[in-house]
Amino acid sequence: MARHLITSAIPYINGIKHLGNLVGSQLPADLYARYLRGRGHEVLFLCATDEHGTPAELAAAKAGKPVDEYCAEMWQVQADLADGFGLSFDHYGRSSSPQNHKLTQHFAGVLADNGLIEERAETQMYSHKDGRFLPDRYIEGTCPNCGFESARGDQCDNCTKQLDPVDLINPHSTISGSTDLEMRETKHLYLLQSKLKDEIEAWIDQQEGWPVLTTSIAKKWLHDGDGLQDRGITRDLSWGVPVKRGDEDWPGMEGKVFYVWFDAPIEYIACAQEWVDAGKGDDWARWWRTDEGAEDVRYTQFMGKDNVPFHTLSFPATLIGSGEPWKRVDYLKSFNYLNYDGGQFSTSRGRGVFMDQALEILPADYWRWWLLSRAPETSDSEFTWEQFQTDVNKDLADVLGNFVSRVTKFCRSKFSEAVPAGGTFGAAEEALIEELQTRLAAYEKAMDAIEVRKSATELRAMWAAGNEYLQAAAPWKVFRENPEQAAAQIRLALNLIRIYAVLSAPFIPNASAKLLSAMNTLDTGWPSDIRDAVTALPEGHVFTVPDNLFDKITDEQRDTWAERFAGTRG
Ligand SMILES: [Zn+2]
Secondary structure, X not given: OOEEEEEEOOOEOOOOOEHHHHHHOHHHHHHHHHHHHHOOOEEEEEEEEEOOOHHHHHHHHHOOOOHHHHHXXXXXXXXXXXXXXXXXXXXXXXXXXXXXXXXHHHHHHHHHHOOOEEEEEEEEEEEOOOOEEOOHHHEEEEOOOOOOOOEEOOEOOOOOOEOOHHHOEEEEEOOOOOOOEEEEEEEEEEEOHHHHHHHHHHHHHHOOOOOHHHHHHHHHHHHOOOOOOOEEOEEOOOOOOEOEXXXXXXXXXXXXXXXXXXXXXXXXXXXXXHHHHOXXXXXXXHHHEHHHOHHHEEEEEEEEHHHHHHHHHHHHHHHHHHOOOEOOOOEEEEEOOEEEOOEOOEOOOOEOOEHXXXXXXXXXXXXXXXXXXXXXXXXXXXXOHHHHHHHHHHHHHHHHHHHHHHHHHHHHHHOOOEOOOOOOOOHHHHHHHHHXXXXXXXXXXXXXXXXXXXXXXXXXXXXXXXXXXXXXXXHHHHHHHOHHHHHHHHHHHHHHHHHHHHXXXXXXXXXXXXXXXXXXXXXOOOOOOHHHHOOOOOOOOEOOOOOOOOOOOXXXXXXXXXXXXXXXXX
């Protein structure tokens, strides 16, 4: 069995994420992790919060809390929501961890030793009132080009002209409103990515089977304009990883921190160290160091398309530039965007459904199933309440839920709450077994290739095949003339419930657990051979009729929710 390292892009600490964020990385990563574990592979599945940078400082100030306290609280909120959605991380770490501080400083040190870091002087807008240098997007003023009064320091949203903060007329800090600003000289460290361009490109060219979406974005950044740019990796902030050269102070860099985008991906590695330090694992290096066993690891990353440049270029630049034997990504799965009901999700306007709200109104499996079966893989996709209602009611309630309900209730009323004995399988049963075997192969193939929508389609088809068999076999009619044959039909159908529970667990883990519990079995063995699997629950095996698996979404609920989430979150 292979070993699989899986990471999901790490969500930023400020605020609760919406369903578009969820389906863009964490949820499909969980699907894949659960599938591989189900197949018997060894998996290490990691995610964390991305905690540094100005937005975290400002969000903490707005909440009236010290930034470390704010981040600790928001980490707990996000960790609880991840649990609520059944995201089965082996560890949910924090980029502010001591492990990440040390590792980030280590990488900066070795990159400097390898001649890949340069100190550059530049001027930046400093706000006396705020007592800090202002990132460009926290400066606003009048656009010199079009006269728009709320142009940002990096760009005018009205005429789209790229700007420098010094271009703005009457600039002010958007944090304090102060106009007491001056251009001040400061020094920063730059990672000389331009020196690594050929090595990065050669590495990308070696990759087989990466999605076009991934490689095209990487190539664009490698070649557009002047090609891969050197990148500032430090900031004049207080919240972050202090700039050090390994364990040593870095003269001239006192009081500065590493840029959040430098330390955030390093957290993927630090998170594995946190996992060990939390007592959940005993060896992080065999997952991350190719000189300590990680050459046998297959490493898959999940992310939204906006994160692709950082994962194909910036983080590899750090790893390659270090000259050390770090495991690099083998397959990078990126997603397009999920839109919301004719527009975009909007965190600032509260438009769309956010993770906490989703769990308030429906169990996680409803969301997991819909989001994954409609994942924005080859293009953007859209959430509408009509589609959500239609899909969930049909797939989960009418097909899977109905099958389970009819089979278990019929057995209880005509036989007992135990797998009935008697009869043998005939042509209809043989045909179903063959169909399921063929579809299972297609399901496994799609899952192995991380084709999320296709996997859902194949799973749904296996549920439907059971339903169609039941409809055609009609044990409720057969029972009157031939109870033995009805017993064989129901015995097959009861075993299908266990098979469905195991195959569906990556998509709908809670319903799956309910089914296994109702079938009174701990056997989660993958049903590789359907013919064997349909006899796993033997004659006489006792079960219980489960409560209704999925309630249907009513038109009234649909309309109420559509109105509630149109954009009013306070
Ligand atoms: Zn303008």
